[in-house]
Amino acid sequence: MISVLALARFRVAGYVASHRALQPLIGLLALLAVLYAGPIPAGQEIGATADSAAMLVPVLAWAARGLLDTEPDEQRSVALSALGPRELVGGLLAAFASLLALAAIAEAALLFRLAASPTLAVLLTGVWLHLLSATAGLALGALTSRPILPSPAVSTIALILGYLSMLVISLAGARWLTVPVMGWMRDAHHGELQANLPLLTVQSLLWPAVGLAAYTRLRRTRP
Amino acid sequence: MRIASLSFRYGRRAPWVLSDAGLVLDPGDVVEVTGPNGTGKSTLLRLIAGLLRPVRGSVQDRPRVVGYAPERFPADQPFTVASYLRHMAAVRRVSTDAIGRWSERLGMDHLLGQRLPDLSKGSAHKVGLAQALLAEPGLLVLDEPFAGLDAATRAELPRIIGEIGARGGIVVVSDHQGDLRAFPGLRRCEVRDRAVRELEPAEEAGETALTVLEVAVDASRAADLADRLRAEGCTVNITGRTSAHVAGEAAG
Helix, strand or coil: CHHHHHHHHHHHHHHHHCHHHHHHHHHHHHHHHHHCCCCECCCCHHHHHHHHHHHHHHHHHHHHHHHHHHCCHHHHHHHHHHHCCHHHHHHHHHHHHHHHHHHHHHHHHHHHCECCCCCHHHHHHHHHHHHHHHHHHHHHHHHCCCCCCCCHHHHHHHHHHHHHHHHHHHHCCCCCCCCCHHHHHHHHHCCCHHHHHHHHHHHHHHHHHHHHHHHHHHHCCCC | CEEEEEEECCCCCCCCCEEEEEEECCCCCEEEEECCCCCCHHHHHHHHHCCCCCCEEEEECCCCCEEEECCCCCCCCCCEHHHHHHHHHHHCCCCCHHHHHHHHHCCCHHHCCCEHHHCCHHHHHHHHHHHHHCCCCCEEEEECCCCCCCHHHHHHHHHHHHHHHHCCCEEEEECCCCCCCCCCCCEEEEEECCEEEEECHHHHHCCCCCCCCCCCCCHHHHHHHHHHHHHCCCCCCCCCCCCCCCCCCCCC
């Protein structure tokens, strides 16, 4: 595990030192500027949190893909020679850590623009939703990374279509068929989110788990 | 370590690169893999190192610690040589002392402060070799390790390979230039027509007759020239017989 953490540190360091980390950060800041142009009125904290988590998914997927793709292919071979299949865990850990940093920035911006201070339950629900958002972003980013989809054009289109399919399918109310991002927003604005959270968590983790399992499986023949 | 009826292709519709290939590698073996361009030498090396998974067949009993130096070191990374090697040492859980030791042996300690993208091809190649050697590998796989190296390192590398073999490590090297030909006990394999064929040592020796060449050289340059000739695959003995430099000899 120490080796895997060292590899994750190496990848985060490479990602931060390259200009690639800036792209999703700028995207995130633009999104936050639009979302929080005005302050959030009292009573709408939970709705705003759900909106933020849902809209963050493509930015986080982009960041995860960027981190996994920063390293040259031959360097991934070198890491693979040192760690074997655990190389993959190092990459996913590094990507998840970078997503947590971006999600934390989004949360901080949200808290900064609240008119009234939120209750602890609302705050924790918000953090939880952003964790779900990061998991969905990680899976989508990993599945569109270079070892799986070598063409940058195909990978970008797949990432966008992946997110659009989440929106469309969950808008249609089919919560088990995708990550129900529209369900997060709907429940939050109807005041049902906290009651539905356990079920929503299971639904939101199901497809990312399937996605990450598929990624692990595909990487066996796509080093 | 045993490679048994191994077949590989890069995709369902791609042609087979290797088909039913086999090879047994014993501790201490040093193997040179030869073959024409594009026949699958690098693919075989990647399969041996465990970077690719065989489509059919298996690679059994691979030593636990594997060092792999790619043919082209990926220099497009935002690190200095020292910080890159420190990260690799951490990944391999070896002490950073190993970095100093190997950079000195590979003649690259003056490069440690440089950024990877600024390195020349040969210097970047040395970084690739250093990271592969850091962890005292039980299996060392080097893809064209001699390409672009300076004379001193070309002479040093066979000594390093010899030391790894002497402590029971397996070394597999693909080499176009024949830098390892003079290596004692070298096994040679050829990749051709999707198969791996072991070449008899006699096959090569029978083709060339040895001859002895006497070279007189400035005493101060003797060691350097000997290294360069050894890198060319010659057996060199420095006899140490010195004679005065006679200026008139050439005229007479």
